[in-house]
Amino acid sequence: MPDLPELAASFTVALRDAGIAAGPDRTRCFARAVTLLAPSTTRELRHCALTTLVSDREQIELFGAVFREVFGGPADRGARRGQPGDPPRSLPGTVPGADRKATADGDGREGDAQPREVALPLAASPLDHLATRDFAALSAEELARLAELMRTVALRTPTRPSRRRRPAPHGEQVDLRRTLAVSRRTGGYPLRLRRFVPRTRPRDLVVLCDISGSMEPYARAMLQLLYCASRAARAEVFTFATRLTRLTPVFRRAGPYDALERAGRAAPDWSGGTRIADCLAEFNERFGRRGMAHGAVVVIVSDGWDTGAPAALATHMARLARVAYRIVWVNPRTASPRYRPLVGGMAAALPYCDAVVSAHSFAALDDFTAALSAPGRRR
Amino acid sequence: MPDLDALVPDVPALRSRLDAVGYLADDALATALLLAVRMRQPILLEGEPGVGKTEAARALAAVLDTPLIRLQCYEGLSSAEALYEWNYPRQLLAIRLAESRGESLQDTDLFAEDYLLPRPLLAAISHPGPRPAVLLIDEVDRADDEFEAFLLELLADAAVTIPELGTRRATVPPVAVLTSNRTRDLHDALKRRCLYHWIDYPDTARVAAIIRKRVPESAGWLAARVAHGVAALRARQELTKPPGIAEAIDWAGALQALGLSVLDADAADRTLGAVLKYAEDLQTVRRAGLAELVDAETGTDA
Numbered sequence: 001m002p003d004l005p006e007l008a009a010s011f012t013v014a015l016r017d018a019g020i021a022a023g024p025d026r027t028r029c030f031a032r033a034v035t036l037l038a039p040s041t042t043r044e045l046r047h048c049a050l051t052t053l054v055s056d057r058e059q060i061e062l063f064g065a066v067f068r069e070v071f072g073g074p075a076d077r078g079a080r081r082g083q084p085g086d087p088p089r090s091l092p093g094t095v096p097g098a099d100r101k102a103t104a105d106g107d108g109r110e111g112d113a114q115p116r117e118v119a120l121p122l123a124a125s126p127l128d129h130l131a132t133r134d135f136a137a138l139s140a141e142e143l144a145r146l147a148e149l150m151r152t153v154a155l156r157t158p159t160r161p162s163r164r165r166r167p168a169p170h171g172e173q174v175d176l177r178r179t180l181a182v183s184r185r186t187g188g189y190p191l192r193l194r195r196f197v198p199r200t201r202p203r204d205l206v207v208l209c210d211i212s213g214s215m216e217p218y219a220r221a222m223l224q225l226l227y228c229a230s231r232a233a234r235a236e237v238f239t240f241a242t243r244l245t246r247l248t249p250v251f252r253r254a255g256p257y258d259a260l261e262r263a264g265r266a267a268p269d270w271s272g273g274t275r276i277a278d279c280l281a282e283f284n285e286r287f288g289r290r291g292m293a294h295g296a297v298v299v300i301v302s303d304g305w306d307t308g309a310p311a312a313l314a315t316h317m318a319r320l321a322r323v324a325y326r327i328v329w330v331n332p333r334t335a336s337p338r339y340r341p342l343v344g345g346m347a348a349a350l351p352y353c354d355a356v357v358s359a360h361s362f363a364a365l366d367d368f369t370a371a372l373s374a375p376g377r378r379r
Numbered sequence: 380m381p382d383l384d385a386l387v388p389d390v391p392a393l394r395s396r397l398d399a400v401g402y403l404a405d406d407a408l409a410t411a412l413l414l415a416v417r418m419r420q421p422i423l424l425e426g427e428p429g430v431g432k433t434e435a436a437r438a439l440a441a442v443l444d445t446p447l448i449r450l451q452c453y454e455g456l457s458s459a460e461a462l463y464e465w466n467y468p469r470q471l472l473a474i475r476l477a478e479s480r481g482e483s484l485q486d487t488d489l490f491a492e493d494y495l496l497p498r499p500l501l502a503a504i505s506h507p508g509p510r511p512a513v514l515l516i517d518e519v520d521r522a523d524d525e526f527e528a529f530l531l532e533l534l535a536d537a538a539v540t541i542p543e544l545g546t547r548r549a550t551v552p553p554v555a556v557l558t559s560n561r562t563r564d565l566h567d568a569l570k571r572r573c574l575y576h577w578i579d580y581p582d583t584a585r586v587a588a589i590i591r592k593r594v595p596e597s598a599g600w601l602a603a604r605v606a607h608g609v610a611a612l613r614a615r616q617e618l619t620k621p622p623g624i625a626e627a628i629d630w631a632g633a634l635q636a637l638g639l640s641v642l643d644a645d646a647a648d649r650t651l652g653a654v655l656k657y658a659e660d661l662q663t664v665r666r667a668g669l670a671e672l673v674d675a676e677t678g679t680d681a
Contacts, residue, residue: 023571025571026571029418029420029574032418033414033418036414036417036418037389037390037410037413037414037417043406044390044406044410047390047406047407047410047411048410048414050407050410050411050575050576051407051410051411051414051422051574051575051576052414052574054575055423055567055570055571055573055575056570056575057425057561057577060577162454162455163453163454163455163456163457164455164457176467176468176471177465177467179467180467180470180471188474188475188478188484190471249564284619285619287562289619289620290428290560290561290562291520291521291560291562291563292562292563315659319619319659
């Protein structure tokens, strides 16, 4: 029977192997909990460990598996743990689609590997050429150059009043704190009233990007833009095809060049079919209704090809529209003069959109940025 | 604190004490709360809306027989609202008064305890004891990053600094309970300092038990019917907001308030607003018929 420190340490090591970050402070915490409660059954021990070593709901299932492995049967525990050639657990999410994406991106990667001599994208003729090219027709190398360009695009959302405030000569409310502080200079007489107005801050930006097969060439370029945007502003980025994937944490950790590759790995449904309504429902349920979309500018990048029923899409769009400040729909296909929103999904969603833009090329991004910063309707 | 250890010696004792103040906790939650009290470490409670995160803190305060100090977080929450503010109008008056008497006032006279308006965090820190106050920092995911960083210092040291008065260290550090609805990810640094517990939605039998606890006048079978009805509603995939425990309690309370002693389709129709809070949900359920909610025998085929 190993003693407590060894037990706690070996269990946290097993957790770390499985991908649950548990530092030494957590180990100590776990050991303290065990000393305090002196659990007599495995169940009690499990509760102690659960409270002290886990810090997220997503970790609970994995934790359970590791716990069963370590404490499940005393007979096989030592045997399994001691094996030196124990292969590290492969991360979930290595799907065929991701591999394909990585190879398709190969040219771009090599271009990135060399020193960054791309320098400042001045308005030179090759770039003019690049600016009007349809995103769908770009090679991987051109895409990489476009990425440099996109870093110069500023995405601004309209402002909203915040609860913080700033001094202003003609504010509506008197700032007693400052008035009093200043009055000390005039012998305690508050000769001048100091005032303040509410500060403003940009509204949150939420982007839902369709990465199904029909959108793939555009989605790549749009994601690049969103990556640049998420660096500067408060932006939440999701991708969807058959399921919804939140990319914000991925973008936060990645550098400019591997962001897209990581995004591809995080979203296992690249180039799959589209279920817009279901993904929108999931977004509303898990994030939007709880506050992420409240008063935010929501951007949906999709061509509106939906395999589901249009009525369902309309329902979820209506729900989103009631919460969001503005909904901007980016549909590259609207660039064509012959385009009519007859596709079931697009037609159903149209009444709830405040703006529909194409954003199919770099030159067309102006419309997009203008649509983002336009003030909200009705409300 | 021997007093505290005697009050919550082990998990079963804490469970029965929580039970006595009307909160039914399972072993896992009781363990988590016990550890938060005994290890004096903040605990982060997460779970679907309406599973009793806030209620857990309230029950814990009742068990410890100490005040519950609640800070509701929101975007733009500033330290003046969370920590302390000076009572400026009173300070002004004091200055005027002193002048009319021909006295002179020092800074130290003005920035003294009398003119301090403690907000929740300072109130929790300066709680005199002997038992620690329960500090509930509700929906911490709504506050912004800066506030989270500010909390780190407070939670780690149980101390705050007021420039005019100096650092105040808690003599009895509060038991801190943080809740989050996961509208955004919390910072790792904050999570690392907290114990963690995910509160799951309980099974039907436990919901019935909770209803009996919270609405004591309702008969046992009615509580069971309500619990079953709520379970049937939760089983529907298409609802915008599946009812939580809070809604189940409200429903039983509504039936009770109307003096209804049976849960038939008519009674359900009249009280449905206590359970479902979205117009679409009400429509969906009414369209599908209320029979399945009230018939305890047939299963949920929705």
